[in-house]
Amino acid sequence: MNETTPAPGRTPTPIVVTGGTGTLGRLVVKRLLAAGVPVRVLSRSIPDAAARRPGVEYVAADLEQGDGIGAAVAGVDTVVHLAGSGTGDELKARNLVHAASAAQVKHLVYISVVGADRIPVVTKTDRNMFGYFEQKRAAELVVAESGIPHTTLRATQFDELVWLVAGVMAKLPVIPLPRGLRAQPVAAADVADHLVPLALGAPAGLVPDVAGPRVYDAAELLRGYLRAVGKRRPIVRIGLPGRAAKAMLGGANLSPERAVGTRTWEEVVAEQVGQRAVEDGDAELPGIGRRGGGRSRTTGRPVKAGR
Incomplete structure (x- = not known):
């Protein structure tokens, strides 16, 4: 029997998805429904009727x-915990674990980040820059020590997040970028493809990472964004202090041996260029040009790939 298909003749209990309205959550919910599994989305507020699936x-x-x-x-038997904000993740995990234990949940699935266990956050400087990793590691331990059978999957930074961060940085007249910083962005869709079978399978503890297909220098990612949106910005490389920064610059946030993602940054840029071309009446963008393409994997909209 396929792990992603409920047992025949048995009505599955709902799977609870925290953060089910977020970037990854929406994709996970869609795949669970396609597998014939009822889904219950936990969120701080119930979405408007038009936004509900x-x-x-x-x-x-x-x-x-x-x-x-x-x-x-x-x-419910299974809870998939995707909600996270970079602050307060440990507390949120504790509250969820307390309720899940009382409800006798049989499988708790948690999404974490590559490097959570390898980036030491010791000082205030470390925490100001890389506190997100500390919070994810603390939440991992809460899940692991909960007594609930669990699965934890670590992923590298999402393409979607890298694109948003690049957009914020591109608003600066000069962009400061840590010298030697690298990233291995992965599509949220690829993470969802790995996460859903884990949620439908047996608890497996800490499982192998999911990472993007290529490791990039951060400047390469940023320049791709700038070309796509038709902007020019000087990039100034800077040093970073602290043990956490040293680990980060040493590649603690990477997982090159687990480059299982399918969408490269070049494809992300091409997709975004295509969407802008459609929205702008198929205008040619500076330094990009125009080229026929297919449809966006995430939106289904027609796109044109940049050269």
Whole structure:
């Protein structure tokens, strides 16, 4: 029997997805529904009717305050914990684990980040720059020590997040970029493709990472963004202090042996260029040109790949 298909003759219990309205969450929910699994999305507030996906049950709960979590996880066997904000993740995990334990949840699936266990966050400087990794590691330990059978998957930075960060940085007249910083961005869709079979399978503890197909210097990623949006910005390489920065610059955020992602940064840029061309009446963008393409994997919209 395929792991991603419920057993015949058995009505599966809903799978609870925290963060089910986010970038990764929406993709996970879509794949679970396609596998014939009922889904219950836990979010701080219930989306407007127009934003709800048919066949999904939405429940309001506050992971930070602990309100409503017990009712949200009642009667389910599996919880997929995707909600995270970079701050307060440990507390949110503790509140979720408390409710899941009381509800006798049989499988808790957690998404973490590559480098969570390799980037030491010791000083205030470390925390200001890389506190996200500290929070994800703390949440990992909460899950691992909960007594609930669990699966933890670490992923590298999402393409979608890298694109957003590049957009923020491109607003500066001069872009400061850490010298030697590298990244291995992965498509959220690729992470969802790996995560859903894990959620439908047996608890497996810490599983192999999911990382993008290539390691890039951060300047290469940023220049790709700038070309795509038709901007020019000088990039100034700077040093970073602290043990966390040293680990980061040494590649602790990378997983080249797990380059299982399928979408390169060049494809991300081409897709974004195509979308801009469609929105702008198929205008040719500076330094990019025009070229026939297919459809966006994530949006289904027609795109044109840049040269």
